[in-house]
Amino acid sequence: xxLFDVYPLFNITPTKAKDVWVYDENDNQYLxxxxxxxxxxIGHSHPQYVKNISDQLKNLGFYSNSIKNPLQEELAERIIExxxxxxxxxxxxxxxxxxxxxxxxxxxxxxxxxxxxAFKNGFHGRTSAAVAATDNSKIIAPINAQQQALxxxxxxxxxxxxxxxxxxxxxxxxxxxxxxxxLDESTTIFYQSLEKICNKHNVMLIADEVQSGFGRTGxxxxxxxxxxxxxxxxxxxxxxxxxxxxxILIHQKIKANYGLxxxxxxxxxxxxxxxxxxxxxxxxxQLMQNVNTVSQYFIExxxxxxxxxxxxxxxxxxxxxxxxxxxxxxxxxxxxxKIFTGNSKNANLLxxxxxxxxxxxxxxxxxxxxxxxx
Ligand SMILES: Cc1ncc(COP(=O)(O)O)c(C=O)c1O
Numbered sequence: 001x002x003l004f005d006v007y008p009l010f011n012i013t014p015t016k017a018k019d020v021w022v023y024d025e026n027d028n029q030y031l032x033x034x035x036x037x038x039x040x041x042i043g044h045s046h047p048q049y050v051k052n053i054s055d056q057l058k059n060l061g062f063y064s065n066s067i068k069n070p071l072q073e074e075l076a077e078r079i080i081e082x083x084x085x086x087x088x089x090x091x092x093x094x095x096x097x098x099x100x101x102x103x104x105x106x107x108x109x110x111x112x113x114x115x116x117x118a119f120k121n122g123f124h125g126r127t128s129a130a131v132a133a134t135d136n137s138k139i140i141a142p143i144n145a146q147q148q149a150l151x152x153x154x155x156x157x158x159x160x161x162x163x164x165x166x167x168x169x170x171x172x173x174x175x176x177x178x179x180x181x182x183l184d185e186s187t188t189i190f191y192q193s194l195e196k197i198c199n200k201h202n203v204m205l206i207a208d209e210v211q212s213g214f215g216r217t218g219x220x221x222x223x224x225x226x227x228x229x230x231x232x233x234x235x236x237x238x239x240x241x242x243x244x245x246x247x248i249l250i251h252q253k254i255k256a257n258y259g260l261x262x263x264x265x266x267x268x269x270x271x272x273x274x275x276x277x278x279x280x281x282x283x284x285x286q287l288m289q290n291v292n293t294v295s296q297y298f299i300e301x302x303x304x305x306x307x308x309x310x311x312x313x314x315x316x317x318x319x320x321x322x323x324x325x326x327x328x329x330x331x332x333x334x335x336x337x338k339i340f341t342g343n344s345k346n347a348n349l350l351x352x353x354x355x356x357x358x359x360x361x362x363x364x365x366x367x368x369x370x371x372x373x374x
Contacts, residue, residue, distance in 0.1 A: 010334055017044030020355050020362055022340065031365055033354045034340040038179065038211045038317065041238035042281040043357040049241055049277040056273040064264065071272035078279045079249070083220035085233065088249035089256070092267030096210035096236035097125025099246040100173065102261050103232040104129040107171035107204035110254050116149045117160055117172040117203075121181030121345060124173060124208055133173050135181070136345075154178070155186040157193045164201045171204045171232075172197075176222040179211035182346035183312035183319040191226040204231040204254075210246070214238035215282050215356055217315035218292040225314075238356075243274030287356040291315045297360045298352070301367050306374045309348070318352040319344065320370075326350045329373055337369035 012030070014022045020043060022030045032040065042049060063069070076090035093099055104116060118124070118133040125131060131140055132147030148168075152159045160172065172194060177185045198205040207230035212222035216238055219225055223233075231254065236246035246266075250256075265271075282288065295315050302311045302320060312319035322329070325347040333339040342351035354362070 012334070019043035019046070020358050028338060030334075030338045030340055031362060032340050033352050033358075033362075033366060034342045035353045035355050036242065037237070037342065038216060038353040039237045039240075039242055040355045041214055041216070041241050042278050042285070042287065043355045044242075046241065046277070046281055046357075048281055049274065052273050052277040052280075053243070053270055056269055060269050062265075062268045062270065065262070065267060069267060069269065069272070071269055071276065072267045075267075075272045075275055075279075078276060079235075079247075082279055082283060083249075084224075085221070085249055087229075087252050088233070089252060090247055090249055091261055092245065092247045092271070093263050094244050094266050094271070095125070095246045096208075096234065097127040097130045098263075098266075099210060099234035099236050099248050100124045100130040100133070100206070100208060101127040103204075103206045103208075103234050103248050104133065104171055104173065106232060106248070106250065106254060106261065107206065109260060110204060111170045111202055113168045113170035113203075114148055115163075115169040116147065117163060117169055118149055118151055119154045119174055119178075120151050121154065121178055121184065122151075122173070122175055122208075123178070123180035124175075125210070154184055155190050157190055157197075160194065161197050164197055164203055167201075169201070169203045171206050173206040173208055175208045175210075175212065176226065177212050177217065177313060177317055179317070180345055182321075182344040182349050183317065183351070185314075188226045191223065191228050195228045195230075198231070206230060206232045206234065208234050210234055210236040212317055214278065215288045215291060215315075216317050216353075217313075218288055218295060219315075220288070222314075222317075239278060240271060240274040241278050243271055245271040245275050282356070285357070290358075291356050294358055294360060294363065298363055301363065305367070305370055312349065316352070316354055316356055316358065319346075320350045320352070321346065322348050322350070324348060329370075332373050333366075333369055337365075337372075339366055339369055341366075 132149045207223045213235045231251045233249040310321040
């Protein structure tokens with residue numbers, strides 16, 4: 001193998017995909033309840049998405065951020081319109097880690113401080129500050145460990161307040177629903193208290209919506225359920241339906257100046273078209289409503305499963321926690337039943353992250369398979 005061997009691979013080679021279905025080289029059909037790790041939002045190869053990106057490529061695929069790109073303006077307007085996040089400006093980049101890296105950097109520029117507060121079981125990506133704010137010592141290299149990140153239990157508001165009061169904190173970064181960590185979510189009181197403490201001490205509150213944003217939870221952003229106003233919102237995965245695009249929404253209290261942030265590829269024409277297509281389809285096909293309908297159906301059906309400890313998450317960011325490790329079950333789902341699902345840091349949790357176009361009858365296929373295996 002000539003590839004740097006960092007991924008344990010399932011022995012499947014997808015060659016094409018359509019909506020919620022993925023096909024391998026032998027034309028075997030797989031039901032995609034993983035969405036390529038919460039990336040596929042409007043369904044694989046959605047015709048509008050394919051058309052818009054192809055048309056754009058015929059005209060202009062890329063030019064640099066030193067010229068005008070009206071697609072970026074249009075994307076900012078559409079995100080603000082659909083999310084209702086009016087007081088923000090958009091900066092575009094290429095991935096979730098990069099979005100969080102820029103968010104943390106901006107918080108540090110704005111406050112003049114260095115310390116980051118993050119939460120146990122959180123995941124924010126693999127770049128320098130983002131990985132330092134990630135609760136996984138295995139992926140933090142010595143060069144990242146020089147960053148000053150403090151980790152608290154999700155919900156432990158006293159420790160956060162105590163630490164913020166000591167000073168030197170630039171940001172509190174949080175996933176309102178933890179993705180990789182296993183779908184834990186705290187209370188509205190906790191998120192609102194966090195917001196209050198950050199405001200009082202001029203600490204930037206960063207909502208990491210890389211996985212939960214762009215409609216996955218049934219709200220445009222997961223934090224909206226808790227009625228808070230983060231200072232910076234990071235986005236990626238579902239934003240491009242597979243096209244690499246990330247971004248941060250920056251509250252207008254944080255001022256821009258030339259050179260503060262920058263990127264070669266971020267916000268390129270194809271990326272903007274991909275994300276605009278996602279927003280167009282989300283709205284036209286009322287996918288956030290679909291998320292809520294299908295999610296309720298999932299929860300009702302899941303309640304009847306044997307050996308189930310807990311149903312976690314919301315919208316289509318869901319987890320089934322069993323009273324045993326799910327690795328073998330996940331293998332059986334893939335190889336026997338041809339269903340992709342996800343795992344998490346919690347070995348007993350099967351994660352369900354389908355395209356937001358999924359329908360009830362697709363979930364029936366999952367529950368039939370689970371009832372056979374359990
Ligand atoms: C919440 C969250 N933040 C950040 C990231 C990192 O995103 P990327 O892999 O695009 O760098 C992920 C990826 O799983 C994530 O789930």
